[in-house]
Amino acid sequence: MARIVKLTATGPVKVEPSDKPIFVCACGLSKKFPFCDGSHKPTREEEEGCTYRYCAETNAVLDKSRDA
Numbered sequence: 199m200a201r202i203v204k205l206t207a208t209g210p211v212k213v214e215p216s217d218k219p220i221f222v223c224a225c226g227l228s229k230k231f232p233f234c235d236g237s238h239k240p241t242r243e244e245e246e247g248c249t250y251r252y253c254a255e256t257n258a259v260l261d262k263s264r265d266a
């Protein structure tokens with residue numbers, strides 16, 4: 199079974215439970231999910247109005263399509 203999830207975040211969600219902040223991945227590309235590992239950086243170059251598909255192993259962009 200597999201699924202495709204469409205995410206639009208280009209950075210993590212910052213959680214501050216007490217003295218040390220925690221960054222939770224919101225882009226879906228982290229290899230240390232649920233924690234941010236910096237893999238979101240390429241998403242900041244994404245073109246508005248497009249959907250990107252990334253390789254689950256390398257995070258390389260596999261393809262990009264214009265949203266309808």
Ligand code: FES
Nearest residue numbers: 209210223234238
């Ligand atoms: S928000 Fe996903 S890796 Fe940083």
